[in-house]
Amino acid sequence: MSKPSISIVMPVYNVEAYVGEAIQSVLDQSFEDFELVIVDDGGTDRSIGIARSFDDARIRIVSQPNRGLAGARNTGIANARAPYVALLDSDDRWHRDKLMLHFIHMEANPHIGVSYSGSRMIDEHGEEMRVAMRPKLRGVTESDILCRNPVGNGSAPVLRRTALDRAAFRHPEEPHRICWFDESFRQSEDIELWVRLASVHEVRFEGIEGLLTDYRIIKGALSANVVKQYATWTRMLDIAKSNAPGLIDSHGARARAYQLRYLARRAIQLGNAELAKDFLDRALRSKFTILLEEPKKSLTTFAAIMVARVVGPENFRRIVRPFLKAAA
Numbered sequence: 001m002s003k004p005s006i007s008i009v010m011p012v013y014n015v016e017a018y019v020g021e022a023i024q025s026v027l028d029q030s031f032e033d034f035e036l037v038i039v040d041d042g043g044t045d046r047s048i049g050i051a052r053s054f055d056d057a058r059i060r061i062v063s064q065p066n067r068g069l070a071g072a073r074n075t076g077i078a079n080a081r082a083p084y085v086a087l088l089d090s091d092d093r094w095h096r097d098k099l100m101l102h103f104i105h106m107e108a109n110p111h112i113g114v115s116y117s118g119s120r121m122i123d124e125h126g127e128e129m130r131v132a133m134r135p136k137l138r139g140v141t142e143s144d145i146l147c148r149n150p151v152g153n154g155s156a157p158v159l160r161r162t163a164l165d166r167a168a169f170r171h172p173e174e175p176h177r178i179c180w181f182d183e184s185f186r187q188s189e190d191i192e193l194w195v196r197l198a199s200v201h202e203v204r205f206e207g208i209e210g211l212l213t214d215y216r217i218i219k220g221a222l223s224a225n226v227v228k229q230y231a232t233w234t235r236m237l238d239i240a241k242s243n244a245p246g247l248i249d250s251h252g253a254r255a256r257a258y259q260l261r262y263l264a265r266r267a268i269q270l271g272n273a274e275l276a277k278d279f280l281d282r283a284l285r286s287k288f289t290i291l292l293e294e295p296k297k298s299l300t301t302f303a304a305i306m307v308a309r310v311v312g313p314e315n316f317r318r319i320v321r322p323f324l325k326a327a328a
Helices: 019-027 047-052 068-079 098-108 142-148 161-167 189-199 219-243 245-269 273-286 295-311 313-327
Strands: 006-012 034-040 059-063 084-087 112-122 128-133 158-160 204-216
Touching: 006 019, 006 047, 006 068, 006 098, 019 034, 019 047, 034 047, 034 068, 047 059, 059 068, 068 189, 084 098, 084 161, 098 112, 098 158, 098 204, 112 161, 112 189, 128 204, 142 189, 142 245, 158 161, 161 189, 189 204, 189 219, 219 245, 219 273, 245 273, 245 295, 273 295, 295 313
Parallel strands: 006 034, 006 084, 034 059, 112 204
Antiparallel strands: 084 158, 112 128, 112 158
16 A cells, blocks of 8 residues: 555544544545544543444554553554654544645645644534634744643644654663653643654744644543643653753743643633632742733733632633533
């Protein structure tokens, strides 16, 4: 078989409610020269049965014992045959022109190692929220990657294989396996790799216009993970400091402030005003200047916290439900 132009890596683990929609968004792409590598990560529901129900020669299913998202992505990348690797989580979906636009972008710009775009946010029912990720697209530096993570989520990037392979390493306990994502992470594995690619391996990141990924916010998962996310993000920062100490010395406090403010917004989305206030207070203590850099977002976060504290979590969820749909 001839090699495809793009390999899509899709980890699958107990996502039977969403995986069919994710796969269909791939098969509906206007760009057709791809392979879809589905990694069965040892789930127990009907997800893989749903995946096998699609009759398309471009789909390959690789099975493994459960290793988590990072381990499933590593297996998918190891099995990918194309010069470009696109990542898609199995609860998200793509705009039909996403692959075509990224392919054109990277073919025209051989110095770009990672291409990404903005994302719409959808709730667990697939309804579009009135919020979106609109990242910086041009002139992206390693400090932008660390502080603002313009890639945004794990379903947004398309990576040049030669750039991705700069970050490859042998698994510390299974040296026969090659890794790209650090499997010791169960969260923040994306930003850990992006920072490593940008700061250690000098890989260039650039975005393209459009909200080309539908990024699903599932309320229960978010609630369970918001505190853990900060702990794993902090560990990412520690690793980055050992890899690129100058970057962290210069921008670590600012990066921490932005991450804490982001988590404050997620906590307020859940109606947890006290946790949100704690995160925002920590953010401003870490780097007060984020208030000056992005006053509108910081003040909006503060105002939302104050409203939630006054009206209570249930009333606040009713207020924001038109914006956040079922994720409120």
